[in-house]
Amino acid sequence: MRLPADAMVLRLVGGVMALLLLASAIGWVLSRVVTDATARATVDNINARIRAWWVMALVFTVSLTTGALGSILLFTLISFLALREFVTLAPTTPGDHRALFWCFFIATPLEYFLIWIGWYGLFSILIPVYISIFVAIRIALAGDTTRFLERTATTQWGLMVCVYFVSYVPALLMLRIPGYEHHNAALIFFLVLVVQLSDVLQYVWGKSVGSRPIAPSISPNKTWEGFAGGILSATAIGTAIWWATPFAPLQAAVMAFVVTVMGFAGGLIMSAIKRDRGVKDYGTLIDGHGGVLDRIDSLCFAAPVFFHMTRFFFTP
Amino acid sequence: MIASSLAVASRLVSGATVEWRCDPRARNQRIYFANHSSHLDFIVIWSALPPRLRASVRPVAGRDYWEQDRVRRYLAGRVFHAVLIERSTGVSTQSAAQAAVERMAREMGERDSLIVFPEGTRSVNGEVGPFKSGLYHLSRRRPDAELIPVHLENLNRILPKGECLPVPMLSRIVFGPPLATSASEEEEKDEFLSRARAALMQLRAIR
Numbered sequence: 001m002r003l004p005a006d007a008m009v010l011r012l013v014g015g016v017m018a019l020l021l022l023a024s025a026i027g028w029v030l031s032r033v034v035t036d037a038t039a040r041a042t043v044d045n046i047n048a049r050i051r052a053w054w055v056m057a058l059v060f061t062v063s064l065t066t067g068a069l070g071s072i073l074l075f076t077l078i079s080f081l082a083l084r085e086f087v088t089l090a091p092t093t094p095g096d097h098r099a100l101f102w103c104f105f106i107a108t109p110l111e112y113f114l115i116w117i118g119w120y121g122l123f124s125i126l127i128p129v130y131i132s133i134f135v136a137i138r139i140a141l142a143g144d145t146t147r148f149l150e151r152t153a154t155t156q157w158g159l160m161v162c163v164y165f166v167s168y169v170p171a172l173l174m175l176r177i178p179g180y181e182h183h184n185a186a187l188i189f190f191l192v193l194v195v196q197l198s199d200v201l202q203y204v205w206g207k208s209v210g211s212r213p214i215a216p217s218i219s220p221n222k223t224w225e226g227f228a229g230g231i232l233s234a235t236a237i238g239t240a241i242w243w244a245t246p247f248a249p250l251q252a253a254v255m256a257f258v259v260t261v262m263g264f265a266g267g268l269i270m271s272a273i274k275r276d277r278g279v280k281d282y283g284t285l286i287d288g289h290g291g292v293l294d295r296i297d298s299l300c301f302a303a304p305v306f307f308h309m310t311r312f313f314f315t316p
Numbered sequence: 317m318i319a320s321s322l323a324v325a326s327r328l329v330s331g332a333t334v335e336w337r338c339d340p341r342a343r344n345q346r347i348y349f350a351n352h353s354s355h356l357d358f359i360v361i362w363s364a365l366p367p368r369l370r371a372s373v374r375p376v377a378g379r380d381y382w383e384q385d386r387v388r389r390y391l392a393g394r395v396f397h398a399v400l401i402e403r404s405t406g407v408s409t410q411s412a413a414q415a416a417v418e419r420m421a422r423e424m425g426e427r428d429s430l431i432v433f434p435e436g437t438r439s440v441n442g443e444v445g446p447f448k449s450g451l452y453h454l455s456r457r458r459p460d461a462e463l464i465p466v467h468l469e470n471l472n473r474i475l476p477k478g479e480c481l482p483v484p485m486l487s488r489i490v491f492g493p494p495l496a497t498s499a500s501e502e503e504e505k506d507e508f509l510s511r512a513r514a515a516l517m518q519l520r521a522i523r
Contacts, residue, residue, distance in 0.1 A: 080484075084331060084484050084485060084486060085486060087483070087485055088470065088485045088486040092473065094473075094476045094478075094479075097473075097476055097479055097483055098479075100483045101481050101483050104483060104484060283486060284333055
């Protein structure tokens with residue numbers, strides 16, 4: 001027996017609220033007991049993060065419950081902001097200006113428009129095929145050959161990560177899963193919740209018991225202990241909310257495991273870019289977290305894999 | 317109304333992080349001098365100011381550009397209260413430059429502040445060019461006004477010279493501490509200009 005869609009989302013939202021209340025309470029207690037200056041800074045950062053989580057959870061829930069349009073508009077905005085942070089750090093030249101204008105104002109809205117009208121065939125190849133070719137042509141026409149391949153590839157890559165991959169989140173609404181009609185919003189909730197919880201839990205495990213870094217040259221904060229603890233506990237939570245998905249408990253566990261591992265990989269990849277560009281964060285929009293891209297890096301790489309696994313195994 | 321919606325729009329396009337190293341709310345008269353690389357420069361600085369100050373902070377701009385059509389004339393005159401000056405062309409005469417400085421000093425009156433771009437023209441690659449002498453003469457004429465260096469980063473990539481459509485990137489504005497008044501009454505022009513330029517360059521982010 002499957003819950004009605006609204007009841008499902010309501011339960012998930014209730015769970016998130018309870019978690020955030022708990023986090024806020026712990027943050028408040030920490031801010032009372034910690035007096036040491038360096039620990040104090042960590043606690044202040046944690047509290048800023050928790051406050052930002054409240055805002056993000058609210059925006060996400062509101063747009064998800066306003067239906068397909070709300071979710072699509074939210075992720076269009078996220079892509080736009082993420083691409084902007086990405087391009088700011090990219091070594092572009094004036095020769096890229098026109099191509100970039102197209103990326104922001106034509107390619108991005110078009111990709112999401114295709115989700116809105118449900119044209120899966122074009123949605124899935126628009127950016128990897130047509131926009132990629134277009135970008136190369138437009139940059140070539142501008143005539144600047146300095147680091148041509150690097151500049152073209154950077155722009156194409158930025159579009160892939162910030163727009164194409166991210167658009168797979170609302171694209172989940174397009175899937176027609178037998179016996180799960182009109183429940184797809186809960187599938188988005190499942191993906192985002194598991195991936196983001198995995199980030200948080202990796203941070204919590206890493207801070208408390210982490211000692212052996214996985215890739216010290218990229219990020220000293222990512223440890224084997226944080227990785228294992230975070231992935232396993234997030235997978236456990238994903239399994240526990242199997243009732244919100246079209247998956248059986250074991251299937252939900254596999255799905256949660258895969259998206260958390262992909263999420264970890266995403267965080268690592270996007271950190272490598274930051275390290276190369278010599279910055280700590282992509283932006284400053286979200287207090288305590290950095291930029292939009294810092295928050296969604298894991299989601300970027302988890303979303304397409306989650307979408308295609310669901311599509312391959314659960315749709316006719 | 318028009319002014320505040322323009323301010324919001326420019327903040328969205330420029331995604332600017334604003335950093336103040338002087339008191340943003342001080343009511344004294346100031347001369348903000350900034351590096352120039354985009355048509356957006358002035359409006360981005362202006363929209364970063366506290367709303368109460370905007371009415372009394374006026375840009376100094378080239379008459380040739382701002383009087384080209386009705387919209388620009390309206391914006392310059394009614395919205396920004398710009399001080400429009402004749403831009404010195406190749407064969408600039410000493411007297412024209414002097415008249416321009418005289419106008420700026422007079423238009424400041426007892427209340428207003430100015431935004432000036434001492435390079436005189438937009439830089440193509442985002443590098444800060446040499447300063448023209450206008451800033452020196454203006455500071456001599458109005459020694460009472462605080463000189464505030466303002467560094468703009470990335471605006472040349474948002475709207476480069478020669479382009480008409482902006483690409484939204486993130487930018488950074490730093491309002492520096494006031495330039496110290498010259499130690500001696502006899503500070504040479506070139507000495508002053510390089511000191512002012514150095515103060516501006518110092519605001520660049522360390523990468």
